[in-house]
Amino acid sequence: MGFYSDQVVPRLVNVSCGMSLTRPLRERACAGLHGRVVEIGFGSGLNLPFYPAGVDSVSAVEPADLGWKLARDRLAASRVPVERAGLDGQSLPFPDNTFDCALSTWTMCTIPDAGAALREVRRVLKPGGTLHFVEHGLAPDEKVRRWQHRIDPIQKTVAGGCHLTRDIPALVRNAGFEIRELDTFYEKGTPKAMGALAVGVAVPVPG
Ligand SMILES: C[S@@+](CC[C@H](N)C(=O)[O-])C[C@H]1O[C@@H](n2cnc3c(N)ncnc32)[C@H](O)[C@@H]1O
Numbered sequence: 376m377g378f379y380s381d382q383v384v385p386r387l388v389n390v391s392c393g394m395s396l397t398r399p400l401r402e403r404a405c406a407g408l409h410g411r412v413v414e415i416g417f418g419s420g421l422n423l424p425f426y427p428a429g430v431d432s433v434s435a436v437e438p439a440d441l442g443w444k445l446a447r448d449r450l451a452a453s454r455v456p457v458e459r460a461g462l463d464g465q466s467l468p469f470p471d472n473t474f475d476c477a478l479s480t481w482t483m484c485t486i487p488d489a490g491a492a493l494r495e496v497r498r499v500l501k502p503g504g505t506l507h508f509v510e511h512g513l514a515p516d517e518k519v520r521r522w523q524h525r526i527d528p529i530q531k532t533v534a535g536g537c538h539l540t541r542d543i544p545a546l547v548r549n550a551g552f553e554i555r556e557l558d559t560f561y562e563k564g565t566p567k568a569m570g571a572l573a574v575g576v577a578v579p580v581p582g
Pocket of ligand 1: 392393415417420422436437438462465485
């Protein structure tokens with residue numbers, strides 16, 4: 376933690392993640408959310424306008440105080456009650472089988488141990504609950520991957536610990552989920568190294 380990560384990164388995230396090109400993806404990820412929802416890496420609340428009518432409450436997990444402050448207007452306009460209920464996706468302060476759904480958008484790139492966070496999400500989801508995600512990660516093409524590995528150290532430094540080289544579908548499966556829907560593609564208007572997206576819905580594998 377320091378001035379750059381506390382004061383600059385949340386503002387960069389608010390602007391870069393708030394670009395209009397992310398909106399259709401947020402809308403897509405939020406479709407079908409219902410009941411009690413936990414959102415990992417809530418940031419500045421950019422998903423709030425897209426929560427559908429069936430959502431009863433949102434438990435937001437976000438370490439950055441400034442992200443939460445930047446969410447103020449969106450929180451005030453939100454139809455859904457939102458509580459900042461946790462600070463670290465790797466250790467969620469909720470009992471097992473609490474939530475109907477979980478949401479993660481552009482977050483698994485940044486959490487230091489994304490596998491641990493996904494296992495925590497699995498633990499707090501009810502049986503049959505759904506994890507909805509939009510994440511960027513390791514590209515399908517070798518040429519793009521080489522660039523991702525080259526620039527990953529710079530990206531991690533300037534973008535608050537964001538990794539470009541995480542294999543998101545593999546992380547989700549390895550945490551004990553079955554992926555029910557998955558779309559992988561390059562986001563239009565974004566350099567391929569940063570825009571290799573995985574959009575999907577996963578359910579905990581029983582047992
Ligand atoms: C690129 S931003 C995305 C923010 C938001 N999900 C969005 O779509 O606009 C990554 C977010 O993950 C949060 N984050 C970092 N470490 C985390 C952790 N251990 N647990 C939960 N969130 C974390 C950051 O503070 C930041 O808000």
